[in-house]
Amino acid sequence: MLGEGILKGLAETAKNFAGSYVSKERLTTVQYPEERIPTAEAARVFPFLVYDGTDWEAGLRCVACQICEKECPPKCIYIEKSKDKKPDYVGKLQIFPARFDIDVSVCMSCQICVEVCPFEAIKMDTEFELATDDRFEGLLRHRNQLAKSNEYYHKIHPTEAAEVDARLAEEKAKVEAKAKAAAEAAAAKAAAEAAAKSAAPADAPQATAPAKPAEPAPKTTGGGE
Amino acid sequence: MIEKADQIFVLLLHWLVGFLPASWQHVASTILCVATIVLLYPALFAIAVLLERKGLGRMQNRYGPNRVGPFGILQPVADGIKSLTKEDIVPFRADALVHFIAPLVLVVAVFMGFAVMPMGRNMVLVDMDASLLFFFAMGASTELSVFMAGWSSRNKYSLLGAMRAVAQMISYEVPLLLSSVVIVMMTGSLSLVKMVEAQNQYTWGLPHWYVFTPWGLAGFVMFVIASMAETNRSPFDLPEGESEIVAGYFTEYSGFKFALFFLGEYVGMFGIAGLGTTLFLGGWSAPLAALSVVPSWIWFFGKVMLWICFFIWVRGTLPRLRQDQLMNFAWKFVLPMTLVNLVVAALWRFMGEGLLRWIVCTAIVVVAYAAMGRVEMRRERLGPRSYRYAE
Amino acid sequence: MSFVFYVVAALTLAGALSAVLLKNLVHCALAVSIAFAGLALFFLQLDAEFVGFAQFLVYVGAVAILVVFAILLTRGSETPKKTEIFSRTWLTGLAVAGAIFAVPAWAVLQAAPWMIHTTEKPAVTVQEIGNALMGRYVLPLEIVALLLTAALIGAVIVAMHEKEGRNS
Ligand code: SF4
Ligand code: SF4
Numbered sequence: 001m002l003g004e005g006i007l008k009g010l011a012e013t014a015k016n017f018a019g020s021y022v023s024k025e026r027l028t029t030v031q032y033p034e035e036r037i038p039t040a041e042a043a044r045v046f047p048f049l050v051y052d053g054t055d056w057e058a059g060l061r062c063v064a065c066q067i068c069e070k071e072c073p074p075k076c077i078y079i080e081k082s083k084d085k086k087p088d089y090v091g092k093l094q095i096f097p098a099r100f101d102i103d104v105s106v107c108m109s110c111q112i113c114v115e116v117c118p119f120e121a122i123k124m125d126t127e128f129e130l131a132t133d134d135r136f137e138g139l140l141r142h143r144n145q146l147a148k149s150n151e152y153y154h155k156i157h158p159t160e161a162a163e164v165d166a167r168l169a170e171e172k173a174k175v176e177a178k179a180k181a182a183a184e185a186a187a188a189k190a191a192a193e194a195a196a197k198s199a200a201p202a203d204a205p206q207a208t209a210p211a212k213p214a215e216p217a218p219k220t221t222g223g224g225e
Numbered sequence: 226m227i228e229k230a231d232q233i234f235v236l237l238l239h240w241l242v243g244f245l246p247a248s249w250q251h252v253a254s255t256i257l258c259v260a261t262i263v264l265l266y267p268a269l270f271a272i273a274v275l276l277e278r279k280g281l282g283r284m285q286n287r288y289g290p291n292r293v294g295p296f297g298i299l300q301p302v303a304d305g306i307k308s309l310t311k312e313d314i315v316p317f318r319a320d321a322l323v324h325f326i327a328p329l330v331l332v333v334a335v336f337m338g339f340a341v342m343p344m345g346r347n348m349v350l351v352d353m354d355a356s357l358l359f360f361f362a363m364g365a366s367t368e369l370s371v372f373m374a375g376w377s378s379r380n381k382y383s384l385l386g387a388m389r390a391v392a393q394m395i396s397y398e399v400p401l402l403l404s405s406v407v408i409v410m411m412t413g414s415l416s417l418v419k420m421v422e423a424q425n426q427y428t429w430g431l432p433h434w435y436v437f438t439p440w441g442l443a444g445f446v447m448f449v450i451a452s453m454a455e456t457n458r459s460p461f462d463l464p465e466g467e468s469e470i471v472a473g474y475f476t477e478y479s480g481f482k483f484a485l486f487f488l489g490e491y492v493g494m495f496g497i498a499g500l501g502t503t504l505f506l507g508g509w510s511a512p513l514a515a516l517s518v519v520p521s522w523i524w525f526f527g528k529v530m531l532w533i534c535f536f537i538w539v540r541g542t543l544p545r546l547r548q549d550q551l552m553n554f555a556w557k558f559v560l561p562m563t564l565v566n567l568v569v570a571a572l573w574r575f576m577g578e579g580l581l582r583w584i585v586c587t588a589i590v591v592v593a594y595a596a597m598g599r600v601e602m603r604r605e606r607l608g609p610r611s612y613r614y615a616e
Numbered sequence: 617m618s619f620v621f622y623v624v625a626a627l628t629l630a631g632a633l634s635a636v637l638l639k640n641l642v643h644c645a646l647a648v649s650i651a652f653a654g655l656a657l658f659f660l661q662l663d664a665e666f667v668g669f670a671q672f673l674v675y676v677g678a679v680a681i682l683v684v685f686a687i688l689l690t691r692g693s694e695t696p697k698k699t700e701i702f703s704r705t706w707l708t709g710l711a712v713a714g715a716i717f718a719v720p721a722w723a724v725l726q727a728a729p730w731m732i733h734t735t736e737k738p739a740v741t742v743q744e745i746g747n748a749l750m751g752r753y754v755l756p757l758e759i760v761a762l763l764l765t766a767a768l769i770g771a772v773i774v775a776m777h778e779k780e781g782r783n784s
Binding site: 362363 | 642643646649653656665666669670672673676677678680681684685688741742743
């Protein structure tokens with residue numbers, strides 16, 4: 001009979017209406033600012049710069065190579081190289097970004113900057129509350145706002161961060177091994193030389209001396225990680 | 226005491242007007258009444274919008290607005306402030322004058338209907354003989370305002386929306402009128418006040434509402450359907466079908482003018498709900514003789530709000546109709562039903578008291594409903610359409 | 617015959633004049649509906665409630681919409697390029713207008729002498745109109761009803777689907 005379906009439908013909505021007051025499972029809404037769903041591990045919103053250690057300025061992994069600036073499709077990264085240098089994670093002296101700005105309003109979260117960075121210095125953040133009432137300055141995130149610690153990275157993307165750390169450690173070990181080998185070789189050479197020519201002590205120590213203090217230095221920075 | 230509570234607004238008015246010289250009293254009381262109506266219904270509108278948003282939310286297992294104020298009850302205030310402070314944009318090519326007048330015509334016409342609505346015992350602004358006719362006359366001018374809005378915007382969606390709205394309103398005005406004519410036949414009057422008085426009687430404590438008779442029930446159902454279509458409520462809200470025509474005839478309206486359209490729509494809903502209450506549900510009379518102690522105006526507004534809740538419920542339930550379904554439904558089902566109902570009402574009148582007329586009238590209504598329902602539900606053969614004279 | 621009368625009269629005349637003089641057809645239709653509404657107000661002023669509201673319901677509610685629909689469905693609402701208001705057959709138009717004006721004018725002139733002397737308006741209630749329609753004027757009413765029904769059926773036939781045979 002005509003109208004039967006309408007009555008059934010009305011009963012259904014009435015059931016939903018009453019049910020939503022009785023059972024909490026029906027209400028799937030997450031009351032956002034108070035309640036939140038944990039973000040998925042693979043979530044990505046906006047890039048940030050990783051730093052090691054506790055001092056963000058000293059620990060910044062970025063070496064201002066500007067690859068990401070060139071590769072960013074909408075061109076929203078602005079980098080200025082520093083004049084001086086600071087040691088990077090293996091201890092090599094590198095220049096660092098004196099200015100590193102990313103424009104939130106332009107970034108399209110494509111992650112290309114992350115993919116091209118050879119130094120694992122830029123990663124995607126899961127922080128999404130970037131809204132601001134200042135349309136120009138507020139949306140341009142500076143170096144100090146972008147810098148986040150490696151621990152933070154571990155917290156938001158644990159798997160990825162572990163991989164990155166493993167890779168970095170491997171690289172560092174390689175560098176260290178190389179350095180050690182070089183040092184050993186140098187030491188052996190020096191020893192051999194010293195043994196061969198115990199005379200003429202003036203030249204040899206001078207040649208090895210600058211190399212030797214340089215080797216322990218990366219070890220201390222590496223230990224500080 | 227009961228008497229006082231029932232007449233509280235009337236007494237209040239007399240008391241207030243009493244301060245003025247006699248020659249001013251008539252004018253002052255009119256102004257006061259009009260001001261009350263003009264303030265009261267927007268307040269009800271705010272409540273209805275909140276109810277609607279909350280109720281629809283709950284039907285869809287959502288919370289609905291719950292941020293502004295405790296449980297979100299201040300949401301309408303926030304909405305109001307928002308729409309009042311928004312920029313008022315008039316399209317460059319729009320017909321500025323007509324574009325401006327359209328919402329005003331709508332709101333004025335919609336408010337006029339309340340002039341004759343008995344909202345409680347002795348609570349009617351103008352008690353005229355032809356008040357039902359007056360109500361429909363005012364309702365008819367809303368169509369013109371809808372057309373003006375749609376045409377003056379110079380936007381294809383607006384125009385399409387307006388054409389849909391006008392076609393729909395005209396089609397459903399016929400059943401709306403015809404289903405009310407039954408009541409006129411029974412009361413022998415076009416006056417809404419007399420209609421309520423005729424229903425304000427009780428047998429064994431039960432009221433003589435027209436909805437409790439076969440013809441009254443059929444008329445009531447048809448009236449509800451037609452009133453939903455007349456106020457562009459879902460499932461008849463094609464004129465503002467978002468998926469096809471943005472927002473229909475008020476696509477190009479923003480800010481305060483949009484708010485006026487919104488207000489007009491809801492106040493129109495109150496108007497038609499009030500009329501339906503007056504015609505079929507006994508207006509301000511209590512549902513049981515024992516409950517007559519409760520003031521009459523509480524019954525009237527309670528019934529109107531119930532009616533609105535039903536509209537919201539239906540909106541949460543039914544999907545939107547298609548244009549041809551809408552027209553078929555109006556002309557092939559609702560209209561014939563109201564015509565049958567006229568005959569039934571005439572039979573009722575001439576058969577005299579007794580059980581027989583109940584049986585006969587109920588049988589006719591049920592058979593007609595079932596038969597027409599069957600015809601309606603027959604599956605239509607699909608195929609290319611052609612018209613006899615349109616080549 | 618007071619201030620209200622003159623306001624309504626001015627409104628009605630303005631509506632009627634603009635209906636003739638405006639160039640945009642839809643504007644004309646809207647102006648005509650103002651004139652219709654003015655006429656309804658006149659009826660109300662004469663205490664002819666029923667006629668007044670019927671005028672409103674039928675003319676403002678239905679006829680104006682019908683006119684508007686007709687305009688939109690046929691010629692569109694564009695303003696014509698030609699700027700002249702007078703058509704080429706203005707002489708015929710003038711004759712028709714004059715004839716139409718003459719009939720009511722004659723009626724008014726005939727009616728005027730006794731109208732002026734009547735002080736009170738005849739109080740015709742809706743009830744009486746109903747009784748008259750059902751009693752004395754029942755035959756004309758039935759004829760009109762028949763005519764309208766025939767028109768309705770005609771419209772349905774015009775809009776009816778073609779037989780299945782032509783579908784393929
Ligand atoms: S995520 Fe894409 S758009 Fe954003 S800064 Fe990186 S490369 Fe540029
Ligand atoms: S973030 Fe990576 S790619 Fe970009 S400048 Fe720094 S080191 Fe180079």
